[in-house]
Amino acid sequence: MFLWKKAVKVLRVGSFRGSNKSVMEDKYADWSKEQLIERLLELETSEPAGGQKPSPSASTLPNKVKPPKKAKASRKFDFSKYDRRFIALKFAYLGWNYNGLAIQKEPTPQPTIEGVIIEALNKCKLVPSTEPQTFHFSRCGRTDKGVSAMNQVISLYVRSNLNPEEQLDPQNDPREIPYVNILNQLLPDDIRISAVCLRPPKGFDARFSCQYRHYRYLFHKEGLDIQRMGEAASLFLGEHDFRNFCKLDGSKQITNYRRTIMSAKILPISDDFYCFDLIGSAFLWHQVRCMMANLFLVGQNLEEVSLISDMLDVEKTPRKPIYDMASEVPLILYDCKFPNMEWIETNLDDYKAIKYGKAIGALTLGYQLKAEIAQIFKEVLPSSSANLAGKTTINLGNGKGKVITKYEKMSRRNVMEAPETVNEKFKQRKRFKNEAKRTDAVSSS
Known part of the structure; x- marks a missing residue:
């Protein structure tokens, strides 16, 4: 069909420009499709008088492709000179x-x-x-x-x-x-x-x-008994087994969960905000967030202050009960303590230091403006002070929390696998993968 349309177009227009259109149409009106195609092929292969080939139109000229510029050879930085x-x-x-x-x-x-x-x-x-x-x-x-x-x-x-x-x-x-x-x-x-x-x-x-790491976890005081949280936080002091306050990971093959806490306090930050101020020599994976999750339960009067002591007693609580960690956003690695070191800060009068200092000021102001706008957003929308029909919202530090129908005490909850079991299962999976790789290697060879 395409070749047929092309034949008609060439014969009627392309090959006879300047001729009378009606004459051309009459000349080929009775031709069959096969005749038109044959005539088209003759016109495309024939040369005009004088032996000169017709000048191709601009549309049929191939696009001139410029040779790509040779990329400048990048000189590799020679670190051996320094x-x-x-x-x-x-x-x-x-x-x-x-x-x-x-x-x-x-x-x-x-x-x-x-x-x-x-x-x-x-x-x-x-x-x-x-x-x-x-x-x-x-x-x-x-x-x-x-x-x-x-x-x-x-x-x-x-x-x-x-x-x-x-x-x-x-x-x-x-x-x-x-x-x-x-x-x-x-x-x-x-x-x-x-x-x-x-x-x-x-x-x-x-x-x-x-020598030690200093963490702070910020939180809003709404709905929390700050005094009870302070009493519970003090129970973390000293050396304890924190297997019930971390995320178990078989890939790390940890067998010693004992860590030393040097300071654990609830401190005021502003009128509405407090922080869990924590200093320790070292910490397990997610340890601070797990500690904070349990402090929230005490602060909400969902658990007794003694919950912390019970969770630290691995004979009384040998396996970690299932619970949700506190949010990660309010957590700050506030400081790290080292032996005396000669720290050199930037010259605050230097132009570049001033320039990038202003960038931090702009960043801070941007977040403050967003916080103010979010507060206005909250105020203009309808709000309700009614509770959620008897449901409980567990504070996780992120403002949303977790809504549950009935709170179950930590001592009655399902528990996770023991650390030894987690480690052994990981080793078994690793052995199985290695054996599978060896089998595949032998079969492919």
Whole structure:
């Protein structure tokens, strides 16, 4: 059908431009489809008088393809021409836009803080690659998705302008690469480097040299008995087995759940907000959020203050009861304590420091404005003070909570598998996968 239409079009218009249209139509009016196609083929293969080929129209000329420009060969940065030095960086971040601190093996829906920092380090050629092991990268505290930090610390080897001997003399520090300013130019506003230590103590490691970690969990006082929560929080003091206050993970193969809590208090932040102020040498996965979830139950008078003691007694409560963790957003890694270190902060009078300081002010103001608008939004909408027809809302720190028909005491709830069982099941799954891989390898060979 396509060839037939083309034949008619060429014969009537294309090949006889300038001829009388009616004459052309009369000439070919009685021709069959086969005759028209045959005539079309004759016209396309024949040459005009004089042996010259017809000049093709612009529409039939092939598009001229320009040869691609040769890409400029990017010069690979030669790290061998530079010395390196071991430093520590102190930084802060707002965690709700990130998938936690640590880089994950599998892709995550949001970037990680470490991933963003290492990308910036690599972009300004302070480290040779994005593989943390190549520059001995170490972090202080590993925070989960949504959790923020105010005084987080990492240690690593970076490129230096000074040779090893010059690095030992503080008088040469002005000649060193301005690590803080350079990185803050590349990092987003919600991740900020606050200080650098150019000469950490001998054998320093951001993870293992930390003496204690200081957390704060913020919450609104509405519907909570603050005094009861303070009494319950004090029961965490000392060394305890926290297997009932963490998330069990067989991949970590943890067998020792004993951790030491140095301070545990409920402190006022403002008229309406308080915080669970917690200091400990080390923490298990989700430990603070699990501790806070139980404090909320005590504060709501759903459980007795003695709940904390009962949960810490692994003979009385050998397996973790099933309960929901508190929200991650109000949790802050507030501080990390190290041996005395020479932290160098940015010069607050420096133009770049002022510039990026103003960026933080703008970020803070933006969140304050959103909070005010959200408050107005709440005030203009109808609200009800009636309860949910006898239902109970368990406080999880996120403002929504969890609505249940009937509250069941922690001592009567179903329990999770024992840590030993979780570890053994993981090892069995791992053995099974390894055996399957070996079987596949043998069969494919």
